[in-house]
Amino acid sequence: MDLSKLQSTSTVEDEWTYPLAAANRTGWLQVDQDPDHRLYWEEYGNPAGEPVMFLHGGPGGACAPLMSRFFDPARYRVILFDQRGCGKSEPTVAAAGPDVALIRNTTDDLVDDIRRLRDALGIAGKMHVFGGSWGSTLALIYAIRHPDEVATLILRGIFLGEREDLLYMYQGNAATYADQPYALTAPGSYVTYPDEWKAFVEVIDPADRGDMMAAYKAIFDMIPHTDADRARQLRAALAWSVWEGTISNMIPKDSDPGKFGEAAFALSFAQIEAHFFANELFVPPAYIVDNAGRIATIPTHIVHGRFDQVCPLTQASRLIAAMATHGATPASYTITNAGHSAMEAQTVLALTAIMDGLPPLD
Structure with missing residues (x-):
């Protein structure tokens, strides 16, 4: 199949009216x-x-x-x-x-x-x-x-x-995912992005998937004592960040998550979001x-x-x-x-x- 004529992105290209200029x-x-x-x-x-x-x-x-x-x-x-x-x-x-x-x-x-x-x-x-x-x-x-x-x-x-808005994006079918990964057991963003959802869900142990936001927050709140702890927190932050960055585009970029895949950005972004969401904004x-x-x-x-x-x-x-x-x-x-x-x-x-x-x- 010739894929060259298929739309590969929905992001802006030449549509800008005004040029990029330096800050005053x-x-x-x-x-x-x-x-x-x-x-x-x-x-x-x-x-x-x-x-x-x-x-x-x-x-x-x-x-x-x-x-x-x-x-x-x-x-x-x-x-x-x-x-x-x-x-x-x-x-x-x-x-x-x-x-x-x-x-x-x-x-x-x-x-x-x-x-x-x-x-x-x-x-x-x-x-x-x-x-x-x-x-x-x-x-x-x-x-x-x-x-x-x-x-x-x-x-x-x-x-x-x-709460319903957050559950749609972060909870979806996670509670039943281990047994029925592709079952539509609840509404959610995962319906449109099943592969990306897999990467987000599998960071969390199956026993903890009944509340995905709380499970991620627990990882972020952990005081790391070892390199393994720090690696676990970074993995969770990147998974959280890349999930949102990827599903933000109607046509996800092929493989480059951009800033969402950068450690410094993800560690701030994911932990601030989890902090606000755990406290109902x-x-x-x-x-x-x-x-x-x-x-x-x-x-x-x-x-x-x-x-x-x-x-x-x-x-x-x-x-x-x-x-x-x-x-x-x-x-x-x-x-x-x-x-x-x-x-x-x-x-x-x-x-x-x-x-x-x-x-x-x-």
């Missing part, structure tokens, strides 16, 4: 003590332009310069920053360990960090808040708590973070849905991939239904023929078009 300036902002959490930030575009606060996914996913390309550099002042414990922020979970970098690393802390960063960078009025996946969660919580500071919400791959159940009225007057744009297996489309449906109970509808709602990643071509085009079409801030 970069820096660190100390936001806490003992440990001294310092956020790494970068500014792109027009220093006098409309401010955009970019919130990355994960939690623990970190930012990259490529993320500045959704925005017209002549119009927008774009702020990228790495949230606590990851990327170039300090300390990272990978370098300092979870017993240091996860201290005061909660949703409340991250929301407060956004306010500290905007103050430090002289953003006094309203700003656009742009976030995908966990970044959409954080953007919504920030807007619920500080609606007067948000001009527009631009959200991709809605993640409400409820540090917010009450149904927090976003129950407080949707707080964002009813904020223009909200939603882009979601129809084939998203990290944050299934029903999460966008639930958010829109919650907004409707308060008489609100999204300013726009775009369903792309894409998966979860922000870097899939249709999603890139949709997000860029939204930013190009926003009315100017007063």
Whole structure:
């Protein structure tokens, strides 16, 4: 069979409108003590332009310069920053360990960090808040708590973070996997990615697969005393990270997991996610849905991939239904023929078009 004409990737290639440019300036902002959490930030575009606060996914996913390309550099002042414990922020979970970098690393802390960063960078009025996946969660919580500071919400791959949402991705048929590896005994992402699921499930002993997130968290919480312990933790972190990275793309990359397969990234990413998920994102159940009225007057744009297996489309449906109970509808709602990643071509085009079409801030 000639495979040369088959689509091999859904990721963005030549669809970008704006070029990749160097940051205007970069820096660190100390936001806490003992440990001294310092956020790494970068500014792109027009220093006098409309401010955009970019919130990355994960939690623990970190930012990259490529993320500045959704925005017209002549119009927008774009702020990228790495949230606590990851990327170039300090300390990272990978370098300092979870017993240091996860201290005061909660949703409340991250929301407060956004306010500290905007103050430090002289953003006094309203700003656009742009976030995908966990970044959409954080953007919504920030807007619920500080609606007067948000001009527009631009959200991709809605993640409400409820228990059912996490079970879909991390639990699936794991409890019955040992005896029936291909049985559809529960809903889950594994249905579309059975080979990748095998690699994720088999890190955990069959007796512990009744709660996969708890089993992974137990490995991460273990104090390693030997090289074998450290190797086990790294294997678990890589399995967790590569599972999410792979299923984020509607058409997974052939063999290269990219940053998700790098030890330093995986150790921070996996352990921060497990920390937040074990604590129900540090917010009450149904927090976003129950407080949707707080964002009813904020223009909200939603882009979601129809084939998203990290944050299934029903999460966008639930958010829109919650907004409707308060008489609100999204300013726009775009369903792309894409998966979860922000870097899939249709999603890139949709997000860029939204930013190009926003009315100017007063």
